[in-house]
Amino acid sequence: xxxxxxxxxxxxxxxxxxxxxxxxxxxxxxxxxxxxxxxxxxxxxxxxxxxxxxxxxxxxxxxxxxxxxxxxxxxxxxxxxxxxxxxxxxxxxxxxxxxxxxxxxxxxxxxxxxxxxxxxxxxxxxxxxxxxxxxxxxxxxxxxxxxxxxxxxxxxxxxxxxxxxxxxxxxxxxxxxxxxxxxxxxxxxxxxxxxxxxxxxxxxxxxxxxxxxxxxxxxxxxxxxxxxxxxxxxxxxxxxxxxxxxxxxxxxxxxxxxxxxxxxxxxxxxxxxxxxxxxxxxxxxxxxxxxxxxxxxxxxxxxxxxxxxxxxxxxxxxxxxxxxxxxxxxxxxxxxxxxxxxxxxxxxxxxxxxxxxxxxxxxxxxxxxxxxxxxxxxxxxxxxxxxxxxxxxxxxxxxxxxxxxxxxxxxxxxxxxxxxxxxxxxxxxxxxxxxxxxxxxxxxxxxxxxxxxxxxxxxxxxxxxxxxxxxxxxxxxxxxxxxxxxxxxxxxxxxxxxxxxxxxxxxxxxxxxxxxxxxxxxxxxxxxxxxxxxxxxxxxxxxxxxxxxxxxxxxxx
Ligand code: ATP
Ligand code: MG
Numbered sequence: 400x401x402x403x404x405x406x407x408x409x410x411x412x413x414x415x416x417x418x419x420x421x422x423x424x425x426x427x428x429x430x431x432x433x434x435x436x437x438x439x440x441x442x443x444x445x446x447x448x449x450x451x452x453x454x455x456x457x458x459x460x461x462x463x464x465x466x467x468x469x470x471x472x473x474x475x476x477x478x479x480x481x482x483x484x485x486x487x488x489x490x491x492x493x494x495x496x497x498x499x500x501x502x503x504x505x506x507x508x509x510x511x512x513x514x515x516x517x518x519x520x521x522x523x524x525x526x527x528x529x530x531x532x533x534x535x536x537x538x539x540x541x542x543x544x545x546x547x548x549x550x551x552x553x554x555x556x557x558x559x560x561x562x563x564x565x566x567x568x569x570x571x572x573x574x575x576x577x578x579x580x581x582x583x584x585x586x587x588x589x590x591x592x593x594x595x596x597x598x599x600x601x602x603x604x605x606x607x608x609x610x611x612x613x614x615x616x617x618x619x620x621x622x623x624x625x626x627x628x629x630x631x632x633x634x635x636x637x638x639x640x641x642x643x644x645x646x647x648x649x650x651x652x653x654x655x656x657x658x659x660x661x662x663x664x665x666x667x668x669x670x671x672x673x674x675x676x677x678x679x680x681x682x683x684x685x686x687x688x689x690x691x692x693x694x695x696x697x698x699x700x701x702x703x704x705x706x707x708x709x710x711x712x713x714x715x716x717x718x719x720x721x722x723x724x725x726x727x728x729x730x731x732x733x734x735x736x737x738x739x740x741x742x743x744x745x746x747x748x749x750x751x752x753x754x755x756x757x758x759x760x761x762x763x764x765x766x767x768x769x770x771x772x773x774x775x776x777x778x779x780x781x782x783x784x785x786x787x788x789x790x791x792x793x794x795x796x797x798x799x800x801x802x803x804x805x806x807x808x809x810x811x812x813x814x815x816x817x818x819x820x821x822x823x824x825x826x827x828x829x830x831x832x833x834x835x836x837x838x839x840x841x842x843x844x845x846x847x848x849x850x851x852x853x854x855x856x857x858x859x860x861x862x863x864x865x866x867x868x869x870x871x872x873x874x875x876x877x878x879x880x881x882x883x884x885x886x887x888x889x890x891x892x893x894x895x896x897x898x899x900x901x902x903x904x905x906x907x908x909x910x911x912x913x914x915x916x917x918x919x920x921x922x923x924x925x926x927x928x929x930x931x932x933x934x935x936x937x938x939x940x941x942x943x944x945x946x947x948x949x950x951x952x953x954x955x956x
Contacts, residue, residue: 407712409448409653413456413624422623426458429622430484430491431613433465434476434597436667437682437689438483440703440724444658447707449626450489461620462491466498467612469596477597479682483690488700493620497612498598500619504607505559507615507645508570508588512551516644517588518544519554520571527569530576531584537577538584544573558591561604565591572611574640582637586610614638617650625650628657629716655712660721662873663688664880664887678891679874685928685939686874686895696871697916697926697941699735702728718879725942732916732924732941737765740778740811740856741904741919743868745785747831748857751819753782758861762843763812776907780813783860785903790855791832793821800853802832808853811920815840815851856920863903867937869928870897908936916941 406414417424428449432442453460462484466472484491511517520527520543532538546554558568570589578584588611593604607615614637617625631638632654642649659665664673665688673679673687682689685696693703706727710719740763759780764773786802795803802808807817816834824830840847872895880887908917916926917938925938 404711408714409452409624409626409655409712410455412653413452416623417456422621425623426453426456427461427492427621427623428453428458428626429461429463429617429620431463431465431616431627432480433468433471433667434473434480435468435471436476436671437479437691439665439667439670439688439690440660440693440706441658441665441688443487443690443703444707444710444712445626445628446484446487446489447704448655448712450491451707452624452626458623459492460489461493461495461622463495463616463620464497465609465613465616466496466596466598467606467609469592469594469606472597474597479691483694486694486700487690487703495616495620496598497607497616498596500612500616501599501603501607503619504612504615507641507647508555508607508611509552510645511572511588511641512555512570513548514644515548516573517570518546518551518573519558520544520569520585521567522569524566527587531581532576534579534581540576541571541585544585555589558589558605559603561593563591565593567591570605572637572641574637580633580636582610582633583640586637610634610637611641614641614650614652615645615647617652618642618645618648621648622650625652627652627654629654629714630657654714656714656716658710659716659718659879660688660724661718661878662721662875662880664875669881669887672888673874676888678888685869686871694914695926695929696939697732697914697924698724698728699731699916702731705731721873728942729924729944732918734768735766736916736918736924737774737776738763738767738918738920739905739908740858741866741868741902741908741922741925742785742787742856742858742863743899743902743919743922744788745858745863745901745903746788746791746829747860748784748786748816749831749833750782750784750816750836751833752835755782757781761812761841778812778905778907779859779862781859781861784810784857785860785863786832786855786857788829791818791821791829793829800851801855802834802853807849807851808855809840809842809851810836811854811856812842813857814838814842815847815849858903858905862906864906864909864936866902866904866908867935868899868902868925868940869937870899870940871895872897904936911936918944 430449450460530539569587571585574583576584587608589605591605638652683691683695761778761780762775763778790801792803802818809815814836816836818834821832822830837847874895875890876892877890880890911927913929923943924941928937928939931937
């Protein structure tokens with residue numbers, strides 16, 4: 400797949416600004432998360448975009464927590480957001496909080512009151528909504544709109560001093576109640592909330608609205624390119640109005656389309672419901688589209704950055720196939736993950752002509768894609784092994800290249816074997832498979848002159864290490880759960896987690912550490928889970944080996 404594209408529209412804008420000497424050619428972007436949840440893959444695209452553009456043009460990026468909604472915000476989220484951005488491989492220039500600027504924002508509000516451009520309104524939320532009008536009908540001016548500057552200043556001071564209850568008064572910008580843009584119909588600037596803030600404690604009992612915080616914070620930090628998602632396009636005239644009337648640094652807002660992924664939900668509010676109602680084990684459940692969930696699942700920062708690059712940016716909302724994300728991690732792990740043998744559904748395999756007491760140490764190549772290092776590992780081999788139950792057929796079909804009575808296969812890194820017989824138990828399932836091996840056919844030193852079509856993986860019965868495997872499927876049964884009738888949670892896939900508790904691995908996995916990644920030969924990519932312990936080694940399946948996505952792409956060309 401080609402990743403070569405021309406410059407996107409943001410690159411064009413920034414290049415043009417630099418050429419024209421705007422802001423002396425300086426580029427400063429910001430990533431402005433609200434600390435009300437963990438970052439998801441949509442945020443990752445925004446991070447890659449903001450940090451990526453700054454880097455590309457020799458600029459910098461600030462991390463700014465947009466913490467103006469005290470009820471929903473927590474320090475736990477701040478910490479997780481910082482950890483996730485670092486893990487993704489980005490470094491911010493400064494760490495700021497909208498709450499750092501509460502005093503400056505207050506002064507800005509006073510300035511607008513003094514200019515006759517803001518007023519205190521005693522109307523209730525319902526009255527304000529009723530007077531707002533509709534997109535086709537003009538709104539009605541509030542009866543408090545004509546308050547004098549002096550009265551507004553005094554009331555605003557008393558709002559700050561905590562003299563009023565929640566909802567009793569608001570501060571509004573005095574713009575135009577007939578504007579076709581509803582957001583310009585005297586938008587709220589401050590609302591009273593007697594709520595403790597995660598950083599400023601009880602210092603404030605009123606908080607600025609998003610529209611009266613975001614642009615001003617951009618301006619205070621002298622952000623040159625403030626990049627946000629498309630739903631803020633209609634906010635842009637208001638963003639510009641405040642900056643113009645306050646006569647402060649002219650940051651500019653640009654919009655790009657939100658990135659959505661199919662078979663999941665992406666809003667923090669919905670993800671929080673999944674966590675709180677225990678549909679998943681936490682924000683970092685490996686089925687979650689969160690950065691921490693993807694990390695635990697076995698995704699690498701490179702694979703996520705590559706995904707964001709491939710997705711690029713657009714001006715129209717679209718849904719991205721989760722297959723593309725899977726393609727990116729498969730590509731990365733194919734190059735970097737060591738190969739090991741794990742039998743997921745074991746059945747005994749006995750080599751009748753192999754000496755009882757003999758132990759051989761065979762050599763396996765860790766990663767055939769890593770031509771530079773060619774690292775190998777030792778794999779013990781003996782008379783009794785385990786093989787995969789579904790690599791055996793009692794009555795083999797035509798062209799079955801695995802094992803069945805009379806058939807021959809190669810045991811990976813070991814010998815060619817021929818199946819001689821098998822035993823079954825009362826319920827009809829196979830208990831033991833007996834075979835003979837060809838001593839001259841040892842991998843790496845094969846003088847047998849024989850060739851077989853199939854190779855299967857195995858583990859030594861005496862040395863095998865038990866594993867628990869967690870196999871994941873999509874969290875939702877439908878592509879876009881929020882577009883369906885009823886509650887999005889009605890569409891949760893009840894089979895999104897399957898636990899395999901009797902898998903057996905070659906002993907090299909005994910010392911694997913949390914987040915270590917492997918390819919289980921013929922089975923998929925797996926990663927050690929944080930719940931793992933020396934008594935119980937637990938692996939998450941990151942992704943299967945099958946690449947349906949790139950096949951789909953080939954079909955479409
Ligand atoms: P959510 O609706 O998921 O809670 P949000 O927009 O409220 O998202 P913020 O913390 O405000 O979350 O977002 C921080 C930045 O990430 C914003 O600039 C926002 O535009 C961007 N962002 C959020 N979701 C996406 C997405 N799906 N695709 C691209 N950018 C996103
Ligand atoms: Mg938001």
